[in-house]
Amino acid sequence: MIMQSLRRISALFVKEIFQISRDPSSILIVVILPLILLFLMGYAISLNSKHIALGIVVEKSSKQTQSLVNAFQASPSFNVQVAHTTQELSREMQTGKIYAMLVIPSTFAKDLSLHRVKLQVITDGSEPNTAGFTQKYVSEIWFNWLAQEGLDRHTLGTSIQIKSRYWFNSPLLSRYFLIPGSIAIILTLIGTLLTALVVAREWERGTMEAIMSTPITIVEFLLGKLLPYYFLGIVSLLVCVLIALFWFDLPFRGSYWLLFISSSVYLFPTLGLGLLISTLAKNQFVAAQAALIAGFLPSLLLSGFLFPIASMPGWLQGITHVIPARYFVSILQTLFLSGNFYDIIMKNLLYMFLLGSVFFIIIMKITKKRLD
Amino acid sequence: MFQLFALMKKEFLAVWSDKKSRMIIIIPPLVQLVIFSFAVTMEVKNVSIGILDRDNTPQSRAVVRALEFSPTFSHIYRLQSQKELTAYIDSQKIIAAVSIPQEFAKKILAHTGTSLQIIADGRRSNTAQIVQEYVQMALLRTFPNPDADVFVNRIWYNPNLINFWWIVPSLMGTLSMIIAVLLTALSIARERELGTFDQILVSPLSTMTLIVGKTLPPLLISVVEASVIFLVAITLFKVPFVGSVAILYLGLISFLFSIVGLGLLISSISSTQQQGVLGAFVLVVPYILMSGFATPVANMPSWLIPVTDLVSLKYFLILLKGVFLKDISLRVAIGLIIPMLLLGFTSLAFASWFFRKKVA
Numbered sequence: 054m055i056m057q058s059l060r061r062i063s064a065l066f067v068k069e070i071f072q073i074s075r076d077p078s079s080i081l082i083v084v085i086l087p088l089i090l091l092f093l094m095g096y097a098i099s100l101n102s103k104h105i106a107l108g109i110v111v112e113k114s115s116k117q118t119q120s121l122v123n124a125f126q127a128s129p130s131f132n133v134q135v136a137h138t139t140q141e142l143s144r145e146m147q148t149g150k151i152y153a154m155l156v157i158p159s160t161f162a163k164d165l166s167l168h169r170v171k172l173q174v175i176t177d178g179s180e181p182n183t184a185g186f187t188q189k190y191v192s193e194i195w196f197n198w199l200a201q202e203g204l205d206r207h208t209l210g211t212s213i214q215i216k217s218r219y220w221f222n223s224p225l226l227s228r229y230f231l232i233p234g235s236i237a238i239i240l241t242l243i244g245t246l247l248t249a250l251v252v253a254r255e256w257e258r259g260t261m262e263a264i265m266s267t268p269i270t271i272v273e274f275l276l277g278k279l280l281p282y283y284f285l286g287i288v289s290l291l292v293c294v295l296i297a298l299f300w301f302d303l304p305f306r307g308s309y310w311l312l313f314i315s316s317s318v319y320l321f322p323t324l325g326l327g328l329l330i331s332t333l334a335k336n337q338f339v340a341a342q343a344a345l346i347a348g349f350l351p352s353l354l355l356s357g358f359l360f361p362i363a364s365m366p367g368w369l370q371g372i373t374h375v376i377p378a379r380y381f382v383s384i385l386q387t388l389f390l391s392g393n394f395y396d397i398i399m400k401n402l403l404y405m406f407l408l409g410s411v412f413f414i415i416i417m418k419i420t421k422k423r424l425d
Numbered sequence: 426m427f428q429l430f431a432l433m434k435k436e437f438l439a440v441w442s443d444k445k446s447r448m449i450i451i452i453p454p455l456v457q458l459v460i461f462s463f464a465v466t467m468e469v470k471n472v473s474i475g476i477l478d479r480d481n482t483p484q485s486r487a488v489v490r491a492l493e494f495s496p497t498f499s500h501i502y503r504l505q506s507q508k509e510l511t512a513y514i515d516s517q518k519i520i521a522a523v524s525i526p527q528e529f530a531k532k533i534l535a536h537t538g539t540s541l542q543i544i545a546d547g548r549r550s551n552t553a554q555i556v557q558e559y560v561q562m563a564l565l566r567t568f569p570n571p572d573a574d575v576f577v578n579r580i581w582y583n584p585n586l587i588n589f590w591w592i593v594p595s596l597m598g599t600l601s602m603i604i605a606v607l608l609t610a611l612s613i614a615r616e617r618e619l620g621t622f623d624q625i626l627v628s629p630l631s632t633m634t635l636i637v638g639k640t641l642p643p644l645l646i647s648v649v650e651a652s653v654i655f656l657v658a659i660t661l662f663k664v665p666f667v668g669s670v671a672i673l674y675l676g677l678i679s680f681l682f683s684i685v686g687l688g689l690l691i692s693s694i695s696s697t698q699q700q701g702v703l704g705a706f707v708l709v710v711p712y713i714l715m716s717g718f719a720t721p722v723a724n725m726p727s728w729l730i731p732v733t734d735l736v737s738l739k740y741f742l743i744l745l746k747g748v749f750l751k752d753i754s755l756r757v758a759i760g761l762i763i764p765m766l767l768l769g770f771t772s773l774a775f776a777s778w779f780f781r782k783k784v785a
Contacts, residue, residue: 078700093714178583179746182467219547341702342449363471386548
């Protein structure tokens, strides 16, 4: 009985492997896409704003304004462009060529000696994040410049320095948390999108009925169908971890076996979701769209990896609880950056497992009906 | 001409006749629009922080009070020791902790200068950085600095920094792009997979007719889709629209044309739908990440910036924000439209070249 069952599973397994290895697009998603995604996350996306394009309007040039402009030019936070009127720069602002303007008035030199300088900072509200950073950096450079010119007044506020330390990520690199997060996205793509497509294709081509007419049971079918994609996911994980550690020099402070176990547990709800989508969709176009909407986009936007969950409205925070990626991102960031914190990891593992079980119970219910 | 209409009619029917395909192009974009408009925010709200007050003087308590009044923090834990602080950060109970040293007040009064320490969780370094800013602001309110009101801050185009005002226009571009690329990437691949492509090839349709007939229907569908999002944006989300509708549509059609071109290119080189979808994916993800949607293009390393010139979404996002919030002129818009059209024609040219090659 068990032997026969194993034979059926392995037959389906082998068929699936053939199908994967004959289609170059599987390699595309298992190896090429992770490479592209990790490189973009490592290089293109940086949440620490640098080189913000800033236009400085110097209404009347003087020794002091020159020195202040130099201070801005020397800062890595800004790429400075100098003009003499606001009008000259407002077109640049419209086309998004510059994100902010600093207006140094014509009375600057005089105001400075009287301690009544007013500087106007105009920021582009269509980029709220950059606008915030700009205001902060401009004032930092201003105070440094005052100190450097010996013009600052010692007051209560300025005499308190704020020293910041970032635990687990002392160089404060966005890639330290973006790359672990990307691994969750890549596994979601393999688990949900690829599986959804593959099973939808069986329905579309009518080969599903052929499989159903064989003595295979649902459990055997699920195992034979999903195991190959589970292995693909693990291969992809390996690729990602190697790139993260050896190319991007990420730390890894947890243990590898825990990473392996968490990834396996994460693939459980992910594969389940893919299978569920394809069972409901039965058509590759619909399955692809649904996998995008239910799998990829939530793992990118609602997992808390790019955008803080705590800032979302309450109803949306509720939705994030059924996104498996939310739990996996938290595990990945903990394992890479801080170590084996068992209470965080175990809690998240449990949630992922529960979600997976729910998906599979639904699938069993639906698929059974079809077999009758 | 008649042939073209027949093909277009068939293309529309292929999408419309199936109830599920019909649903999947109407409902999800709207659901996504609503969910993502609320999700995508860099603001920090409802986070908890901890305070370790080692000084316990009127001055240090003033700092604590300033933080307690800040609406950003949902809960403030009074920590008793460094050990407790470590445990709270490790378990992600707090995102950051402010540590006030002993003799804080004494040093302030003596004007010798002192320092506060902020310890933040680098696992979420973006949030931590923003929290640090809020703490700094709260401190400035406690100990006002006469030099700080030097700045007159003006925010153009979105004076109250309402998040919807930038995210909803951006989503209008991204969501209509996803629909357009998937519709086209699958169109030819599906015919190949089902074997109906051969039937089209033996019909008297010319390659030109075929390309146009395959391009226009997805273009129309995604333009309608974008229009629905546009209506939702200005009615439901109350995003202001200060520019001209003509410029918006000129830009929208040029942008979707470039995307449909890319989709067709993918479709022409893939022989199964799976290849089509995954190909579309490998394209869409870098496209979104390099477009400046999430982070400004200027933040990217200098070697990558020229690559973003090939991303038509980049131009369209500037145009969208421009036409919604900044009332850009036609001249400015043309400068953004031309690169999109060029990209569209180039990818269509490649697509038809691949067709001929595969047919021959």
